[in-house]
Amino acid sequence: MKIIVCISKAPDTTSKIAFTDGNSKFDENGVQFIVNPYDEWYALVRALELKEANGGSVTVLNVGDASNDAIIRKALAIGADDAVRIDAPTQDALFVAKQIANYVKENNPDMVLLGKETIDYNGSQVGGMVAAILDMPYVSLASKLDMNGTTATIEREIEGGVEVIETSTPFVLSAAKGMAEARIPNMRGIMAARTKPLNVVAAIAADNATEIKSFSLPPAKTGCKYVDADNVEQLIDLLHNEAKAI
Amino acid sequence: MADDRFQAPDYYNLDELLTEEHKLIRDTVRAWIKKDVSPIIEEYAQKAEFPKQIIPGLAEVGGFGPYIPEEYGGPGLDQIAYGLIMQELERCDSGVRSTSSVQSSLVMYPIWKYGNEEQKMRFLPKLATGEFMGCFGLTEPDHGSNPGGMVTNFKDMGDHYLLNGAKMWITNAPIADVAVVWAKSEEGRIHGLLVERGMEGFTTPETHDKWSLRASITGELVFDNVKVPKENLLPNKSGLGAPLGCLDSARYGIAWGAIGAAMDCYDSALRYSKEREQFGVPIASFQLTQKKLAEMLTEITKAQLLTWRLGVLRNEGKATSAQISMAKRNNVDMALKIAREARQIHGAMGITSEYSIMRHMANLESVITYEGTHDIHLLITGMDITGISAFKNDGTQFS
Numbered sequence: 218m219k220i221i222v223c224i225s226k227a228p229d230t231t232s233k234i235a236f237t238d239g240n241s242k243f244d245e246n247g248v249q250f251i252v253n254p255y256d257e258w259y260a261l262v263r264a265l266e267l268k269e270a271n272g273g274s275v276t277v278l279n280v281g282d283a284s285n286d287a288i289i290r291k292a293l294a295i296g297a298d299d300a301v302r303i304d305a306p307t308q309d310a311l312f313v314a315k316q317i318a319n320y321v322k323e324n325n326p327d328m329v330l331l332g333k334e335t336i337d338y339n340g341s342q343v344g345g346m347v348a349a350i351l352d353m354p355y356v357s358l359a360s361k362l363d364m365n366g367t368t369a370t371i372e373r374e375i376e377g378g379v380e381v382i383e384t385s386t387p388f389v390l391s392a393a394k395g396m397a398e399a400r401i402p403n404m405r406g407i408m409a410a411r412t413k414p415l416n417v418v419a420a421i422a423a424d425n426a427t428e429i430k431s432f433s434l435p436p437a438k439t440g441c442k443y444v445d446a447d448n449v450e451q452l453i454d455l456l457h458n459e460a461k462a463i
Numbered sequence: 464m465a466d467d468r469f470q471a472p473d474y475y476n477l478d479e480l481l482t483e484e485h486k487l488i489r490d491t492v493r494a495w496i497k498k499d500v501s502p503i504i505e506e507y508a509q510k511a512e513f514p515k516q517i518i519p520g521l522a523e524v525g526g527f528g529p530y531i532p533e534e535y536g537g538p539g540l541d542q543i544a545y546g547l548i549m550q551e552l553e554r555c556d557s558g559v560r561s562t563s564s565v566q567s568s569l570v571m572y573p574i575w576k577y578g579n580e581e582q583k584m585r586f587l588p589k590l591a592t593g594e595f596m597g598c599f600g601l602t603e604p605d606h607g608s609n610p611g612g613m614v615t616n617f618k619d620m621g622d623h624y625l626l627n628g629a630k631m632w633i634t635n636a637p638i639a640d641v642a643v644v645w646a647k648s649e650e651g652r653i654h655g656l657l658v659e660r661g662m663e664g665f666t667t668p669e670t671h672d673k674w675s676l677r678a679s680i681t682g683e684l685v686f687d688n689v690k691v692p693k694e695n696l697l698p699n700k701s702g703l704g705a706p707l708g709c710l711d712s713a714r715y716g717i718a719w720g721a722i723g724a725a726m727d728c729y730d731s732a733l734r735y736s737k738e739r740e741q742f743g744v745p746i747a748s749f750q751l752t753q754k755k756l757a758e759m760l761t762e763i764t765k766a767q768l769l770t771w772r773l774g775v776l777r778n779e780g781k782a783t784s785a786q787i788s789m790a791k792r793n794n795v796d797m798a799l800k801i802a803r804e805a806r807q808i809h810g811a812m813g814i815t816s817e818y819s820i821m822r823h824m825a826n827l828e829s830v831i832t833y834e835g836t837h838d839i840h841l842l843i844t845g846m847d848i849t850g851i852s853a854f855k856n857d858g859t860q861f862s
Contacts, residue, residue: 403524404524444812
């Protein structure tokens with residue numbers, strides 16, 4: 218079973234968020250980067266579990282520049298067999314999807330797994346785009362994946378219940394909570410990661426289809442105002458005139 | 464204990480001085496601590512019990528002999544990686560770090576540096592996986608700061624050595640499979656002997672009722688005519704310099720570990736002071752609280768820089784014992800002061816097991832005494848800069 222897991226780099230969840238270049242770029246100064254948790258905790262670990270049960274290989278695939286190598290090494294330390302980095306700066310989902318689709322097309326994996334979204338821009342676009350470009354089935358937000366030969370049984374949590382889907386390889390799947398339990402690398406894994414292959418390949422020509430014009434932070438939190446339980450008129454006045462919520 | 468919400472302070476972006484692998488190792492240990500140790504540590508400290516179940520995990524994250532070469536079962540990491548592991552372990556609890564320090568620097572280190580090939584192959588791989596636990600016997604009831612005065616001794620009986628004496632305040636003693644014991648030969652020369660569990664006349668009674676390092680196990684080593692096979696003598700170094708070489712390694716680890724304890728106290732105090740309100744405002748808005756927090760972070764940052772530099776010197780084989788003494792002394796004292804200040808910021812909550820502060824503070828009272836007391840390390844610096852020893856005293860002026 219040949220599995221490709223797409224991983225992306227995301228700021229640590231405790232990072233202070235700031236912007237530069239007229240609020241059009243994320244300020245990376247002093248920010249720690251991690252493997253996107255949905256990619257690592259769910260997609261990668263489930264891929265490793267499937268490999269451990271059925272044999273095969275797990276390749277992690279990343280689109281990005283050399284600064285991404287650290288998070289790629291972590292994925293190798295957790296247990297991926299090898300890694301490929303498509304060498305290109307990234308911003309636009311379609312650009313990334315085209316790069317991934319091109320690599321997948323050339324390497325014919327049984328499945329492509331990735332997290333349901335990346336916790337930086339939360340676009341949730343790449344998986345669907347890759348599947349569409351390759352004309353493959355796409356199952357999003359999967360919480361369970363079992364394989365029987367080439368048949369995949371997948372569960373998705375839907376409003377008020379669970380949906381069970383069957384599809385066959387090759388397919389693209391985005392993983393959500395419940396798919397697997399996060400693994401902490403061990404020292405053996407970290408040592409092994411030193412020598413596992415990390416192949417850097419050139420990007421194919423593709424245009425960015427979208428451009429980020431600006432970001433803005435939510436308004437700063439203000440303190441609580443307490444209104445006496447009997448004073449409904451004051452509450453309505455504050456909600457209407459100050460908070461402008463009603 | 465409440466959820467482990469620790470966030471490490473890095474005011475001077477010192478992460479930029481580390482390699483990606485250093486950071487991966489540190490973050491791995493941190494993640495393991497948060498998952499497997501933080502949820503149970505308070506309970507074990509309260510009941511004064513060592514959580515034995517963490518041994519395999521501690522081995523997996525590199526807690527046992529991180530700098531031991533791969534051919535002997537270690538990962539062959541550098542000194543900065545060793546320091547970072549100690550920092551993360553002590554961030555949780557000095558007792559957990561002590562268990563790891565002893566196994567690494569006081570058991571595996573002397574076997575690696577002073578043992579023969581057969582001893583290395585026999586012991587190091589099992590110590591690296593935690594299958595064997597080890598301890599280190601130097602301190603005696605009447606010889607703490609003056610280990611050279613030890614009375615534990617061995618006689619050459621032809622086909623074996625006969626060991627007699629007692630060691631005290633020995634971390635891991637009651638659970639140790641092997642003890643690295645320092646004893647005097649008939650010629651009065653200090654040698655290291657590997658004393659194994661099960662040897663007749665060798666017992667390891669536990670030291671009870673500690674108010675400090677309660678999640679770490681401490682005991683005595685008692686040798687009553689113990690027959691030690693001759694092949695268990697460490698052949699490649701003797702004299703007081705041999706155990707002191709181990710202590711250099713351990714004290715270096717403690718210098719890093721103390722930063723971990725200080726970071727945890729600071730981080731908890733910072734968070735608490737922003738959440739706790741008095742007079743209608745967070746207590747973090749008061750000048751006296753800010754003074755405490757700002758001084759804590761200043762001291763942590765200075766210690767981080769000092770210790771990182773010491774790690775570079777250790778990697779280059781250039782760190783002196785006196786330099787290590789300075790870092791151990793400075794950092795443990797810094798951590799203890801921060802624990803006390805952090806306790807004040809936490810108010811009454813600081814004395815409860817909801818927070819790690821009081822546990823760190825009590826632990827650090829041991830750490831400031833063991834592996835060279837606070838005063839002895841000062842005198843080592845004094846001797847180094849003046850060339851005059853102030854702690855050797857033949858007592859003649861008092862007679």
